[in-house]
Amino acid sequence: MxxxxxxxxxxxxxxxxxxxxxxxxxxxxxxxxxxxxxxxxxxxxxxxxxxxxxxxxxxxxxxxxxxxxxxxxxxxxxxxxxxxxxxxxDNLLTGRENLILMADLRHLGRVEGRRRATELLERFDLVDAADRAAATxxxxxxxxxxxxxxxxxxxxxxxxxxxxxxxxxxxxxxxxxxxxxxxxxxxxxxxxxxxxxxxxxxxxxxxxxxxxxxxxxxxxxxxxxLVGGGHIRLQFARPDELEAAAGALAGAVRDDTALALKVPSDGSLQSLRAVLDRLDRDAIAVDDLSVHTPDLDDVFLALTGRSTA
CATH class of the missing domain: 3.40.50.300 (P-loop containing nucleotide triphosphate hydrolases)
Incomplete structure (x- = not known):
């Protein structure tokens, strides 16, 4: 546990x-x-x-x-x-001095404090700058x-x-x-x-x-x-292909101007395969395909009513 x-x-x-x-x-x-x-x-x-x-x-x-x-x-x-x-x-201190100061505040002792400072300088790739003022x-x-x-x-x-x-x-x-x-x-x-x-x-x-x-x-x-909105976007080269796909795929939202179709999806491989299988069964050609899933921007906007911008 x-x-x-x-x-x-x-x-x-x-x-x-x-x-x-x-x-x-x-x-x-x-x-x-x-x-x-x-x-x-x-x-x-x-x-x-x-x-x-x-x-x-x-x-x-x-x-x-x-x-x-x-x-x-x-x-x-x-x-x-x-x-x-x-x-x-502290900009006036070097990187090493900043770490030693923290070690002193933690009461680590002189030897242990300097050992810890050296270890952290190496760990954070600061060895070459260790004795330069932090202001630089x-x-x-x-x-x-x-x-x-x-x-x-x-x-x-x-x-x-x-x-x-x-x-x-x-x-x-x-x-x-x-x-x-x-x-x-x-x-x-x-x-x-x-x-x-x-x-x-x-x-x-x-x-x-x-x-x-x-x-x-x-x-x-x-x-x-939680916020939903995932979909598969299908792009077609001809209006008759869009028409056929719209009739074959339940719940799809069509955009006649763009010759595109949005099919609701949970983003899973099974969902994508089901759409492709239906298009293949009806011999409907697709010019382009993309899978869109919600991102955290969608979550943030849906939950707070505000964007992060």
Whole structure:
């Protein structure tokens, strides 16, 4: 049985009269990547702050590896690392000095702290830049150093808030590989991001928060099929082929101008095969075919009524 790294029940939080979290339940499996999505102001940051013991909840309960965040904050802090959207790197220090500073704050001791700094510099491909001021680092290098600083204390859970904001595509994919490697090593990652493709590529499970309420949770595929809209698009060269296909395929939606047909589909191989078999049986020629499945943008729009743009 997979144990829970994070469990929350009925979490509530208000600032004055504004309700930010309204009875949120979460269950994050150990050794997984969990993504919390939602529009700006949905309550994502507040959720992370409560779980990281930075602020208290007004109601409900939450635990990290069995430690209650309200009653055992020190035990929770020993289990977690937090990498915020804005870098904690000190520009005046070198990469190595930033890591040693974190080791000192963790009371690792001089020898162990320097050993840990050297290990992380190698792990994050920062050895060549180790003794340069962090101010000279590129955005991707700074983000890697920031995450390395979070790992100095060897946390079992890492909260990543917008980890790839502002990074170029190559640096984004490098960060994704680092996150996957961390999870392969047993770390649990709690991710908040505005990049839906990032959540789709990385997350084992996703929860969508809107106006402080959890509106959906599941695997990426479960959420996509929750909103529906999958279809097979058939393109024809002649109107008579479109006419014949429209008569043969129940539920299809035709576009006479484009000489195209949309056939509802669950995206499975069986669904595609059934359409092709029917076309073949009736000797109907198809000029082009494509399979369209819902993506997380469709999910986000359907559940929150807003796009991420």
């Amino acid at each position: 997979t144990c829970s790294a994070i469990a929350a029940t009925g979490l509530r939080k208000s600032f004055d009269s504004h309700v930010v979290l309204d009875g949120v339940d979460l269950d994050v499996a150990a050794g997984s990547i969990f993504a919390l999505l939602g529009p700006n102001g949905a309550g994502k940051t507040t959720m992370v702050q409560i779980l990281a013991t930075l602020i208290g909840a007004d109601g409900g309960e939450a635990s990290v590896f069995g430690h209650d965040v309200a009653r055992e904050p020190e035990a929770v802090r020993a289990e977690i690392g937090v990498t915020g959207q804005f870098s904690a790197v 680092y590129s955005g991707g290098m700074r983000r890697r150093l920031d995450l390395a600083m979070t790992l100095v204390g060897d946390p079992r859970i890492i909260f990543l808030d917008e980890p790839t904001t502002g990074l170029d595509p190559r640096s984004r994919h490098t960060m994704w590989e680092i996150i996957r490697d961390l999870v392969a090593g047993g770390v649990t990652v709690f991710l908040t991001t505005q990049y839906l493709d990032e959540a789709d590529h990385l997350a084992d499970r996703i929860a969508v928060l809107d106006d402080g309420v959890l509106v959906a949770a599941g695997t990426p595929d479960e959420l996509k099929w």
